[in-house]
Amino acid sequence: MQFIQYQKCSTCKKAADWLKAHGISYEDRPIKELNPTKEELTAWYHKSGLPLKRFFNTSGNLYKELGLKDKLPAMSEEEQLELLSTDGMLVKRPLIIGEDFVLAGFREAEWQAKLL
Numbered sequence: 001m002q003f004i005q006y007q008k009c010s011t012c013k014k015a016a017d018w019l020k021a022h023g024i025s026y027e028d029r030p031i032k033e034l035n036p037t038k039e040e041l042t043a044w045y046h047k048s049g050l051p052l053k054r055f056f057n058t059s060g061n062l063y064k065e066l067g068l069k070d071k072l073p074a075m076s077e078e079e080q081l082e083l084l085s086t087d088g089m090l091v092k093r094p095l096i097i098g099e100d101f102v103l104a105g106f107r108e109a110e111w112q113a114k115l116l
Contacts, residue, residue, distance in 0.1 A: 004029045004095040012094045015106040031088035038085035048102035
């Protein structure tokens, strides 16, 4: 299982603490240094069953600077995935990538249901 996070993100730290507290092992991957590829993002998006918008870090500075709130609705899925793959700071985190699931963002109840 991969745990994709940004080290300075307080939600990521909370999620990492939760994983440790529950004895869940994972492979740590820093999102800024090892940005997900378009192929990875496409696979995770399809595996997750989530809307593509859930993979965007909508509270991030880069999202706001690029005006993506207004631009995303006019973009195709292909264009959105291409954009996400350009910078890890655009991607919602933390991400948990399992064999048959993907969790985007830390929602404790959701993580508990899937991981425990």
